[in-house]
Amino acid sequence: MxxxxxxxxxxxxxxxxxxxxxxxxxxxxxxxxxxxxxxxxxxxxxxxxxxxxxxxxNFDTITALYEFDRRLRLLVLDAIERIEVAIRGSWAYALAHNGGPHSYLDASLYSDRRIFHENLARLAREVGTSPETYIDHYRQNYDDPAMPPVWMVAEMMSFGQLSRWFSSLHDRALRNRIAQPTGLPEVVLVPLLRHLSTVRNSCAHHARLWNRGFLIRMKLPVKPAMLVETLETTANPGPALLYNSLVLIQYLLHQVDPTSGWQSKLKKLLKTHPTGGLAEMGFPVGWERRPLWLWL
Known part of the structure; x- marks a missing residue:
């Protein structure tokens, strides 16, 4: 046509x-x-x-909804970027202090050797073709080991890769040391990072976000009480809606960047929804009176 x-x-x-x-x-x-x-x-x-x-x-309502969703994607991507950077730093710091700059290459640290070798092969291919100046500097000056130190690879791997390296660590105590700066235990953070990776990819690839359902679900925390009381815990067998994702993003962001002002920006944006249809994002009735939204 x-x-x-x-x-x-x-x-x-x-x-x-x-x-x-x-x-x-x-x-x-x-x-x-x-x-x-x-x-x-x-x-x-x-x-x-x-x-x-x-x-x-009305066609104008459709385009207003599109604009709302575009701004929502940018706001969510802004928050996840800061969370992602914090996780990268915590993962690299914990691994380096656990056994040195290249301890992440120790296969004994991982619960499944096959997954470790798959992750390593994928990362090695990216290192071999990376145009990053710091990776090229390493290749030009060092050849043993062939892979760069953990703080370099932490910067170049994708968020999805980072999530897989983190989740495959065998030692729960080590996973909890990585998770500690986020204020969540590893048992919650590991599946949450997998979920946020899919949310991030939707934002980065300009996909619809506002009423999207996510097949990769998260595990809801059981504490602190303020966070639990803000989450929507009503059983929902279908794909995960965005509300709980936004709650946990706000919680994590407050740990890693408490002065961001992100929550107020989100609330301001939500007021501009063209139809007021926040239920389609999983927002419960009276959500704005739940503790986390009154936090700041």
Whole structure:
């Protein structure tokens, strides 16, 4: 379809398009398919006799929702970046003090040798092709061992890789030393990092976030009480919604960067949701009166 045909098609299906030129601009620069993820909640159920869209569905609401989601992604990515950097530093520090600059290469530290060798092979390939100046400096000046020290590889591996190296450590006490600066035990932090890695990737790849369900779930903590009372613990067998992710991001961020002001920015953004549909993100009724949201 041409852009004009796409607009005509949406109107025929019951969507209000107040400004044709503006709608064409959005369809040209964002695309029909990407926007369709944002008008999906406004569609009538399949088999409904009548127009595809619910009465009053407006193209301007769809684009406002898209803009809300874009700002939400940037805000979440900003928080996860600071959490990720803190975890990288804690992992490198704990491993270096556990056995030296290259102790992460000790296969006996890991619960599954096969997974260790898979992680190492992946990391070695990245080291071999890395354009980073500090990695090139190591390659030019050192050849034994071939892999750089832990503080270098901590900076170049992906968040997903970091999560896998951390979670595969055999010694629970060592995992807890890495987790200690976050204020959460390793039994909670390990699955949380896997979850946050998928959230981060959604943000980094510009995927829809606001009402997304995440198949990689997190383990909810049992303390401190303030955090537990803020989380939504109602049993939900489906994919994890964003509310609990945001609660735990805020908790972690307060540990690693207590002056960030992130919580107030998030609250301000949530007030701009075009339809007020925070329930689709997993927000419970009265969420703003729960302890963590009153913390700062």
């Amino acid at each position: 041409t852009f004009a045909q796409q607009i005509a098609h949406l109107r025929m299906q019951g969507m209000i398009v107040p400004d044709v030129n503006r709608a064409e601009h959005w369809l040209r620069h964002v695309s029909y398919y990407r926007l369709s993820a944002y008008w999906l909640p406004f569609e009538n159920p399949k088999g409904h006799a009548g127009p595809r869209f619910a009465p009053g569905t």
